[in-house]
Amino acid sequence: MIIDDLTVPIVLAPMAGGPSTPELTGAVAEAGGLGLLAAGYLSATDLAARIAATRAATGRPFGVNLFVPGPATPAADFADYLAELARDHPVGDAKHDTDDWAAKLDLLVADPVAVVSFTFGCPTAEEIARLRAVGSETWVTVTSPAEARIAVERGADVLVAQGAEAGGHRATFVDRPADDATDPLSVLALLQLLTAATDKPVVATGGITTGAGIAAALAAGAAAAQLGTAFLRCPEAGTNPVHRAALTADTPTMLTRAFTGRRARGLRNRFMVEHSANAPVAYPEIHYATAPLRAEARTAGNPENVNLWAGQTHTLAPELPAGELVRTLAAETKTALKAALSRRIQDC
Known part of the structure; x- marks a missing residue:
């Protein structure tokens, strides 16, 4: 298992749409963690170029994350929302696509990487077998024990447990309006449920930004912690300046479908407040719109x-530079674990 060979139990979360770069992925790998390169929104050709650039940046193992495509949404389901947006904003073509799924899978079979991780669903057992046959581990992101069971049944090597605290899109296999009435599981709750139900390695992700947070995940049974937001301000990240500046403000986050048609956590702003109530389940149609x-x-x-x-x-x-951040987090994790162990637990 790649996860057993890491110098530090830190995984760079794949952050599609800009922040994920070959430079960031390579820097985390060079520092002893595992860098995951986001393939979301890229063509297979662009992904191939980014894989080549990452290999030029590091000789260490790294991974690629794919979005599992879902079905198209009928236009009638989001027509009213597009009309709402068009009153005050430019609106694009609300199209559906598969995010070049088949071509990306073919690329990763022809040009394997150490890990292929998945978000928004679980590939078929046959697709997982194709990747494993060329030496790639398959990591499936899950948000519930039910999703974890599907991933295990299909042959996933590692489960990435995404808690409700996580930034960006919820990795749920199916985004349902009815799920909004149910509190999504926190990373600590999900981690405990998964480690009790399976012997597969579990990587914890969601709201983990410090060494103490990593230590907590490890103590609860995680094989490693996956961090995304913690790396957004690194110089190697392709984070947009507007986004980068906003991260320093004490702005609360919220879940919304307003921007993409799929629930995602971000810093609360006017657009989210004004449009979340009417935003439909329609991804990637609303993303393009x-x-x-x-x-x-x-x-x-x-x-x-x-x-x-x-x-x-x-x-x-x-x-901080990504390599320095990894080293700092590793040191903080050791300190936090030692401090926890030094606390006396009285006999009952």
Whole structure:
């Protein structure tokens, strides 16, 4: 298992749409962690170029994350929402695609990487077998024990337990309006449930930004911790300047479908407040529809109309080079674990 060979139990979360870069992935790998390169929104050709650039940045193992495609949403389901947006914003073509799924799988079979992780669902047993046959481990991101059972049954090597605290999109296999009435599991709750139900390695992710947070996940049974928001301010990250600046403010986060048609956690802003109530379940259609207004906001430096994905502990994200951040977190993790062990537990 790749996870057993890491110098430090830190995994760089894949952050599609800009923050994920070959430089960031390579820097985390060079520091002893595992870097995951986001393939979401990229063509297979662009992904191939980024894999090559990552290999040029590091000789250590790294991984690639894919979005598992879902079914198209009928246009009637989101027509009213598009009309709502069009009153005040430019709206793009609300199209559906598979995010070049088949071509990316073919690429990763022809040009294998150490790990292929998945978000928004679980590939078929046959697809997992194809990747394992060329030496790639398969990691499936889950948000519930039910999803974990599916991933294990299909042959996943590692489960990535995404808690409700996580920034960016919820990794749920199916995004349902009915699920909004149920509190999503925190990373600690999910981690305990999964480690009790399976002997598969579990990587914890969601709201983990410090060494103490990593230590807590390890103590609860995680094989490693996956961090995303913690790396958004690193110079190697491709984080947009508007997003980068907003992370330092003590702004609360919230879950919304307003920007993409799929629930995601970001810094609360005017667009989210005004449009979340009517936002439909329609991904990636709404993602494409809001692309022009988000691009306009970034160009204008306007944080109120752009998705500022971030986890609940975003104010703790430091501005450090990625390698230095990994080393700092590793040292903090050791200190936190030693401090926990030094505390006396009285006999009952």
